[in-house]
Amino acid sequence: MSRGGPGSRAAGEERALTSVAAGDRHRGGEPRDLPRLWHVTLSVSGEPAPVAEVRRALEQLAHDHPFLLTSRYAGDHAEIRYWEEARDLHDAAAVALRLWGEHRRTAGLPPWEIVGLEVIDRATYRSRVAAGHGPVPATPVGVHPFP
DSSP: OOOOOTTOOOTTOOOOOOOOOTTOBOTTSSBTTSOEEEEEEEEEEOSOOOHHHHHHHHHHHHHHOTTEEEEEEOSSEEEEEEEEEESSHHHHHHHHHHHHHHHHHHHTOOSOEEEEEEEEEHHHHHHHHHHTOSOOOSSOSEEEEOO
16 A cells, blocks of 8 residues: 655556766766666684684575675674675665675584675775775685684
8 A cells, every 4th residue: 555655656667768967977977877887895703613614604695696796704704895786886885784684594504704895986995906905805715714
């Protein structure tokens, strides 16, 4: 049942498409509503788990979701880096914050909590790499132990 307020629609009614105003663009010049690439670094930690099980779970997560670039791990923490395509930072961060919990059971991930999240746009990532101060992948693509 529709409440009749602004933006409400009856069941089955489609939302009208709208154009992007000339001034409604992000820094790169593309319309804001188009998906962009965001570099995500997700850090998790918790009670120690067997390192072999952590590695196997991260490998399963990477197999299920080949967008993952690099995972580094130890017995009590891990870091996952990948590219996310999303309309804006809020959407990219929301997906990242759900990643660990939504795949905990299917990949056999440890019951750790998210303790860190960084989401940056592609231009910021490139400028950091060009300047020589990260977040350059510390290890090649894949699942690797922390040094």
